[in-house]
Amino acid sequence: MLVSYEWLKDYVEITETPEELARLLTRIGLSVESIRGSGDDAVLELEVTTNRPDCLGHLGVAREIALATGRKLSPPPLSYEETADPVQSLAKLSVKAKDLCPRYTARVVRGVTICDSPDWMKRRLSLVGLRPINNIVDVTNYVLLEYSQPLHAFDYELITRHHVIVRRARPQERMMLLDGTEARLPEGACVIADAVEPIALAGVMGGANSEINSDTDTVLIESALFNPVSIRRTARALGVSTESSYRFERSVDPVGVDLASRRAVRLILETAGGAAASGVLDTRPKPFKPVKTKLTLAGIRRILGMDVPAEKVEPVLAGLGCSFKKSGKSAWSVANPSWRPDLAREADYIEEAARIIGYDEVPERVALSVSPVTRTPQERAETAIRNFLLGAGFDEVLTDSFLTKREDSVFLTWSSAEPLTVANPVREGQDVLRRSLIPSLLITARHNFNHGAEKLSIFEVGRVYLSRPGEQPEEKIVLALLSTEGLRTVRGAVDGLFAALHAEPFEWRVEAAAGPGLSAADTLAARSSGALIAVMGTLPPDAAAAFDVKRPAAVAEIALSAAAERIREPKYTAPARFPAVERDVAVIVDEALPWLAVEQAVRKTAPEMLAGVRFIEVYRGKQAGPGRKSFAFQMIYRSPDRTLTDGEVNAAHQRFLDA
The missing domain is CATH 3.30.70.380 (Ferrodoxin-fold anticodon-binding domain)
Structure with missing residues (x-):
C-alpha cells in the first residue's frame, strides 16, 4: 500500500518528518517497507496485514496516526446540494443475489463535464501508482485510496432502461471488460447487469459497454459491499487482480459504503459540475450490529503480565472508534467499529492496547505459567521415519495434494467413496484432493525418469483426503514408498523401519483385492480389527501406463497413526549365547x-x-x-x-x- 505523506495531512496533524512517521507506523504494526521522495511530498510503502483492510486507504492510516499520537482525526466533508428530483425516479435497482451482495448503493449526477482532473488530484494519484484518466474515473480511484472503498462510475445513458440488476452470471455468458479483453464469466459469479446484459463484473472490473467517455452527461455511482469469497473466486478464475478486487477480497466497511458514495458525489460536483439527484438507492438490509465484548484490567494483566491503568485503556478504545461503557472500576463493555471486524474477543482489544501503549513497556520477565511443548507419538514417528528412510537410501519428496480425476481413480487404497473436489483449482484439471499418495509418487517418478534417472527410491509423509457421507471429511496422514529396486527392497525398508522404531511388526497377508491399482499376484496387506492399515505391491502394466512410467516399480502405503500406535518402549535383549x-x-x-x-x-x-x-x-x-x-x-x-x-x-x- 502506497500512501502520500502530504495527503495524510488532510485528515490529521503531522509534525513528524517522513522518516519519523515511518518509525511511528512501524512501531504500531504498520511496517513501512520504504520511503520515496517526490518533489515536496514523500511516498511511504506500507505492509498491511490481511486483517486490517481499513488501512488500505489514507483515512485508515490517518486514523492509526491519530490513535498513536492522541491527535484529532478530521474526516473529509461529505455534504453536497441535491436537486428536487429523487434518484428513485431516474433509476431502478434490483438485487437478485443478496448472498453475493449484502449492500448496494447508487447515486446519480446529471450534467457533468468530462475533462482532465485538477492538478492536485492527478498529482496524488500518480504518486501512489494510479494513472489519471478523466475527472469522473479519477474521483472513484481517489475515494478508493481515501476510504479503501472501491467505487464504479457507469454512463447512465448506456444502462438499458436505467435498471441496475445485481445477479449471478449465466452459463456461457461473456462480456468485454474495460481492459479490452473479452471474458467468459465464471458461472455463478456476481455481475452487475442492466435489463439486457452484464455491464460490470462485480468487485473486479467494469464493462466496456457502460464506461465513461467524452460524451457522458449523466453518471451513476456504484458503491457496494460484495461477498469476499465470491470476489476472490471470480478474480482467480479469470486470472486478474485489481485494486478493487484486492480490497473486496479482504472485505470493506459496511457503513463506509454510503460514506464513500457521498464523498464521491461531492468530488464529482467539485471537479465535473452537474447536479446530484436527491437520495440514494440502497439495499442495506439492517443497521450494522457491532460485536460486544467485555474487557477487564485483570484480563490485560493475565495476558500482558503487567498492570495497565484505566486512564491509559480508555483513550485507546476511543481512538479505535469503539463505543464503550464502564462496568465497575476495572471493566468495560466494548463494541467494535464497523471498519474493525477483527475486534471480536477480549484478547483482540488487549493486543490493540499493547501495540499502542508500546510493546517495549511489556516487561521481559513476566510471572506467566509456561507449559512445556511435547510431541505426539505420531510426530515423533514422523521424525524417526524420515531419519531411517533417508539413511536407507530413499529420498524424501514433497508433492501437492491435487490430482486430476483420472490420476486419482487409479489407486483407491483408503476409500472408494467419491473424491473431494475444489471449485477453483490452482491448475486446470487438477481439482481432486488425492485419496492416495501413490499417484503423487508416480508423477514424481515419471518426472525423474524423463530427466535421465535410472533408479529411484523415494518416500513421502503426507495427507490424503477422504469423503465420508453425512460426516466431516477425514484427513489421514500416510507414509508412501516407491522403489525401482523391487518389492523386496520396499518390504525390507518397511520391516527395517519398524525394527528401528521398536514397533510391533505388521502381520502381512497376501490379499489381492486390498490394493486397487496393484498387481493382484503379490499384493500384501495388513489389517487391524478388519480395517486396512497398510498395503504394498508391484505396479502392473496398466497402472504404469496410466502415469507413463516405463520402469517396473514397487510401492507401499501405510497409515501413520497405525504405525505410531505399534511403537513400544525398547527392551534390552541379550545377544545370542549359542551359535546358529x-x-x-x-x-x-x-x-x-x-x-x-x-x-x-x-x-x-x-x-x-x-x-x-x-x-x-x-x-x-x-x-x-x-x-x-x-x-x-x-x-x-x-x-x-x-x-x-x-x-x-x-x-x-x-x-x-x-x-
Whole structure:
C-alpha cells in the first residue's frame, strides 16, 4: 500500500518528518517497507496485514496516526446540494443475489463535464501508482485510496432502461471488460447487469459497454459491499487482480459504503459540475450490529503480565472508534467499529492496547505459567521415519495434494467413496484432493525418469483426503514408498523401519483385492480389527501406463497413526549365547505364488528351534519349468540355552521337509 505523506495531512496533524512517521507506523504494526521522495511530498510503502483492510486507504492510516499520537482525526466533508428530483425516479435497482451482495448503493449526477482532473488530484494519484484518466474515473480511484472503498462510475445513458440488476452470471455468458479483453464469466459469479446484459463484473472490473467517455452527461455511482469469497473466486478464475478486487477480497466497511458514495458525489460536483439527484438507492438490509465484548484490567494483566491503568485503556478504545461503557472500576463493555471486524474477543482489544501503549513497556520477565511443548507419538514417528528412510537410501519428496480425476481413480487404497473436489483449482484439471499418495509418487517418478534417472527410491509423509457421507471429511496422514529396486527392497525398508522404531511388526497377508491399482499376484496387506492399515505391491502394466512410467516399480502405503500406535518402549535383549546352524532350502512353486506365502508356510510348519528364515534368491528358468519359479532361502536354527548338535538339527530339518 502506497500512501502520500502530504495527503495524510488532510485528515490529521503531522509534525513528524517522513522518516519519523515511518518509525511511528512501524512501531504500531504498520511496517513501512520504504520511503520515496517526490518533489515536496514523500511516498511511504506500507505492509498491511490481511486483517486490517481499513488501512488500505489514507483515512485508515490517518486514523492509526491519530490513535498513536492522541491527535484529532478530521474526516473529509461529505455534504453536497441535491436537486428536487429523487434518484428513485431516474433509476431502478434490483438485487437478485443478496448472498453475493449484502449492500448496494447508487447515486446519480446529471450534467457533468468530462475533462482532465485538477492538478492536485492527478498529482496524488500518480504518486501512489494510479494513472489519471478523466475527472469522473479519477474521483472513484481517489475515494478508493481515501476510504479503501472501491467505487464504479457507469454512463447512465448506456444502462438499458436505467435498471441496475445485481445477479449471478449465466452459463456461457461473456462480456468485454474495460481492459479490452473479452471474458467468459465464471458461472455463478456476481455481475452487475442492466435489463439486457452484464455491464460490470462485480468487485473486479467494469464493462466496456457502460464506461465513461467524452460524451457522458449523466453518471451513476456504484458503491457496494460484495461477498469476499465470491470476489476472490471470480478474480482467480479469470486470472486478474485489481485494486478493487484486492480490497473486496479482504472485505470493506459496511457503513463506509454510503460514506464513500457521498464523498464521491461531492468530488464529482467539485471537479465535473452537474447536479446530484436527491437520495440514494440502497439495499442495506439492517443497521450494522457491532460485536460486544467485555474487557477487564485483570484480563490485560493475565495476558500482558503487567498492570495497565484505566486512564491509559480508555483513550485507546476511543481512538479505535469503539463505543464503550464502564462496568465497575476495572471493566468495560466494548463494541467494535464497523471498519474493525477483527475486534471480536477480549484478547483482540488487549493486543490493540499493547501495540499502542508500546510493546517495549511489556516487561521481559513476566510471572506467566509456561507449559512445556511435547510431541505426539505420531510426530515423533514422523521424525524417526524420515531419519531411517533417508539413511536407507530413499529420498524424501514433497508433492501437492491435487490430482486430476483420472490420476486419482487409479489407486483407491483408503476409500472408494467419491473424491473431494475444489471449485477453483490452482491448475486446470487438477481439482481432486488425492485419496492416495501413490499417484503423487508416480508423477514424481515419471518426472525423474524423463530427466535421465535410472533408479529411484523415494518416500513421502503426507495427507490424503477422504469423503465420508453425512460426516466431516477425514484427513489421514500416510507414509508412501516407491522403489525401482523391487518389492523386496520396499518390504525390507518397511520391516527395517519398524525394527528401528521398536514397533510391533505388521502381520502381512497376501490379499489381492486390498490394493486397487496393484498387481493382484503379490499384493500384501495388513489389517487391524478388519480395517486396512497398510498395503504394498508391484505396479502392473496398466497402472504404469496410466502415469507413463516405463520402469517396473514397487510401492507401499501405510497409515501413520497405525504405525505410531505399534511403537513400544525398547527392551534390552541379550545377544545370542549359542551359535546358529543354517540349512539351505530351495522350493519350486507356481509363478503366481509370492514369497510371503512361502515364508508364512515355513514359519507355520517349522519346529520350535527355528530362529529365523532368510530369503536368498528367486530363480526362473529351464530347471524350474514353464510357469514356475524356485525360491532359495535359509532356515536358521538356534537354542537359547544350549548348542544344538548336527543330529538334532538334521532330524528337525528332515521332519520339516517331510511335513
